[in-house]
Amino acid sequence: MSRISACFSDLKRRNRTALLPFITAGDPHPDVTVDLMHDLVEAGADIIELGVPFSDPMADGPVIQRASERALEHHVSLHDVFSMVRQFREGNNTTPVILMGYLNPIEVMGYAEFAKGAAEAGVDGVLTVDIPPEESHDLIQALRAEELDAIYLAAPTSHRQRLELIAEAASGFIYYVSLKGVTGSANLVLDEVAAKLQEIREVTDMPLGVGFGIKDAKMAAAMSKIADAVVVGSALVSRIEANASKPDKIGAELKQLLQEMREAMDDE
Numbered sequence: 446m447s448r449i450s451a452c453f454s455d456l457k458r459r460n461r462t463a464l465l466p467f468i469t470a471g472d473p474h475p476d477v478t479v480d481l482m483h484d485l486v487e488a489g490a491d492i493i494e495l496g497v498p499f500s501d502p503m504a505d506g507p508v509i510q511r512a513s514e515r516a517l518e519h520h521v522s523l524h525d526v527f528s529m530v531r532q533f534r535e536g537n538n539t540t541p542v543i544l545m546g547y548l549n550p551i552e553v554m555g556y557a558e559f560a561k562g563a564a565e566a567g568v569d570g571v572l573t574v575d576i577p578p579e580e581s582h583d584l585i586q587a588l589r590a591e592e593l594d595a596i597y598l599a600a601p602t603s604h605r606q607r608l609e610l611i612a613e614a615a616s617g618f619i620y621y622v623s624l625k626g627v628t629g630s631a632n633l634v635l636d637e638v639a640a641k642l643q644e645i646r647e648v649t650d651m652p653l654g655v656g657f658g659i660k661d662a663k664m665a666a667a668m669s670k671i672a673d674a675v676v677v678g679s680a681l682v683s684r685i686e687a688n689a690s691k692p693d694k695i696g697a698e699l700k701q702l703l704q705e706m707r708e709a710m711d712d713e
Contacts, residue, residue, distance in 0.1 A: 448541040448569045449594050449617040452491055453652045453673060462669035464489050464707055465654055466699075467545065467678035469496035469509065470526045471516030473689035479532045481685075481696055486540050488700040489707030494572070494676065497526050497546030504574045508679045511686060523550045523559070527566040534567035543570040543596060543617075556587035563593060570594035570617045578614035585614060598622050599645055601637070612649035618674060619645060622657045639671045662702075666709035677706065 446454070456463050466485050470478050482493055498516035502509060530542055544563060551559045551573065563571065571593055576584060578597060588595050594617030599608060601622070611619060623638050642653050655668050656676025668675045684698040 447592065447594055447617065448539070449492065449543075452541050453618065456491060456673075462672060462710055463491040463652075463654070463674035464665070464703065464710060465492045465494055465656075465674045465676045466490050466681055466703055467494040467496060467509075467656075467676065468681060468685065468699075469498060469512035469516055470529055471498055471519055471521030472496075472512040472682070472685055473515050473695075474692055475516075475519050475521055475525060475529070477692045477695065478529045481699060482529075482533045482542075483536060484696040484700050485703060486537060488703035490540065490703060492541045492543065492674065494543045494545050494678070495526065495530065496678075497523060497544055497550060499547045499550065502547065502574075506679060508682050508686065512682045515686075515689065523554055524562070527562050527568075530563075530566040530568055538567075541569040542567065543572055543594075544568055545572040545574070545596075548573050548576045551584070556584050557590075560587040560591040560593055564591035568593065570596050572596035572598070572620060574598065578610050581614055589616075594618075596620055599641075601641060605644070605648070608645055609648045612645075612651065615649075615651060618652040618654050619649065620654045620656060620676065621645065621672070623655050623659075623668075635667055635671070638668070642671055662705040662709035665706040666712065669710040675706070675710065677703075 468481055485493055498513040498521045502513050585595050596617055597611045597615040599611050599619055599621050645653055652673035654674030654676050655672040659665055659675055659677045660680045665675045681699055685695055688694045688698055
C-alpha cells in the first residue's frame, strides 16, 4: 500500500479529513523548503503538495506564479526538488509527498528517469496539471512502474464521461478544482461543490480532495464535512510572500494558519 493510500485509510478509520498544504519548492529560498515541510507536518498536515517551479504555471493565479518566479531566481530545478524531498525523508518517512507541476520539465528529463528519480527521492504521487488523461498513457506507465500515484484534476465542467476517464487514469485520490479559474481566485459555493463531489463519487470510490479557493479556517472546516482532503495553497503562499525578506518568520506564520485550519476541521 502506498503512503497516500495508507494515509487515507488511517484517516478514514479515525473519521478525520486530510489537511493537504501546498508550497512551492525553493520559495522564497531553497534553503528553507525542507524546514517548512517539517513545520507543515508539525502544524497538522497529513500530506504535502510540493510545487515544482515553472516559468509558465497556467493553472496558478498571481500568488503562486510569483512563488515560482522567486524560486526560479535561485535556479531551482527538478533535480533540486528531488534533493529537497530526499532531505525531508531523512527526518520523516511517513508523510506522503506529492509533486505538483507541469509537463515540460518532466518531458525534458524523460518519463522513466523522472519517475525513477522521484521514487528514489521519496515522492509518493505526481500531479501534472497540463497533460490530460487521454495523452497520459506513457507517463502513467512510467509512474506505475515506480509505484507512484498519478493524481488527476476534475473540474466543475467535467461531465460524466470525462469523470469516468479521470477515475480510470488516477490513483491515490482525485483532486477536485472547486471553482472555474486559477488558484486563489473567486469564492466557493459549498452546495455546488458538494453536488459535484457526489457526482464524482458515483464513478469512483477513491478519496476526493478539494482545493482552489480555501482561504481560512472557516472554509476549511466547512469543506472537511464533504471532502476527504482539504487542499490549501495560495493562503499559505501569500504568507510566504509577505515574509520573503524574513525567512526565519515564515515557519511560524504557516504553522499558525494551518493549526487554525486543523483545529477547525477537527471540531466539525
